[in-house]
Amino acid sequence: MIAAGLSNGRIKLFNCFTGSVIVELIDHTELVRSLDISRDGNLQLISGSHDGTLKMWDLNDEGNMYFSHKIRTKVNSVKFSPSGQFTAAVGANKMVLLWQGSISHSKLQRLDGHHNEVVSVDFSPDSALMATASYDTRVIVWDTFTCCKLKELGHMFPSPSFIYAGGANANHVRSVRFSREGCIATVCDDGYVRFWQWEIEEEPVEIVQLKDPLSCTFSHDGSMLAVGTRSGEAVFVSSPPCVASLVELSRLVVRKGTSRQAVESLLVPRLVKNKLLYIEGHMR
Secondary structure, three states: OEEEEOOOOEEEEEOOOOOOEEEEEEOOOOOEEEEEEOOOOOOEEEEEEOOOEEEEEEHHHOOEEEEEEEOOOOEEEEEEOOOOOEEEEEEOOOOEEEEEOOOOOOOEEEOOOOOOOEEEEEEOOOOOEEEEEEOOOEEEEEEOOOOOEEEEEEOOOOOOOHHHHOOOOOOOEEEEEEOOOOOEEEEEOOOEEEEEOOOOOOOOOEEEEOOOEEEEEEOOOOOEEEEEEOOOOEEEEEOOOOOOOHHHHHHHHHHHHOOHHHHHOOOOOHHHHHHHOOHHHOOO
16 A cells, blocks of 8 residues: 555555555544554554654554644655664754654653754664654764764755854755665755765765755665655655675665664674674764
C-alpha cells in the first residue's frame, strides 16, 4: 500500500496493485505534511501535520488512530528508524524531536542545534545516526543514542552568522537522505544536489546542478537518487561510487542489532569500540 497526505488534512491509503482506495483516515485539521510506515512489519503509520499534531494509526486495525500528540507548531517531516527503535519529527521553530521507541510509550528528547525551520529528517541504515536538514543552510548528523551532534554539513561558505541563518536566504536545505551504505544526499535552494561521505571528507564528494530541486530519495541499492523539482519533474541522478570499507560494512551490521550500551560493554580494543560508536566523528 501507499499512503498519501492531503491538503485538507485527510490521509488516503491506496492498493499499489489496483490503484483503489483502501481506507481514508480522518482526524487532522490542516495539511498533512509527512507520513511514514514502520519497517518492522507491524504496519504502524505516523503522520505529521501543519495543525501541530503527530498521530499514530494502526493499519492492521483498519487504520484506527490510537495516539495523538500535540506539539503546537507545524510538523514538516516524520520518520521511523529502520530498526523501529526510534521515531523522529522535525518542524517549525527549530524543532527536532526524537523518541527512543514509539511516541506513545516513550519520553521525547528535544535536540538543540538548528537556527531556523527544520524540514527533513532521515536515519542511517543501522539507526545509529539521524540527519536533519534546515533552512539555516546546514544538515546536522546526530548520534541517536546520546543525542549529540557528530557533524555539521554546511551548504554556504563561509557559514552564515546566527542572525542570517535564522532568516531568509538562498541556501535553504530542503531534503536529506541516507543511502544503504551510509552516504548522505542533500538538496538545497542554491540549485545543487550534494553527495557526502561525511566521515571521510569535510566537503561533498560530488555536486550535481539541477533547476529548483525540492526533495530526494535513494533507490534501494543506493545507485540512483530520485530528485523532485518545483516544476513537477522527477529527475534521476546516478550516485557517485561509494565502496564502503570492510570496517564500515562491519559496523553497519553490528549496530543494526546492537545498542550503544551493548557496544560499550564489548571486550574489544578502544579503537574498535570508538569506530563502532562513531566517536571519531564527534564535534570538538
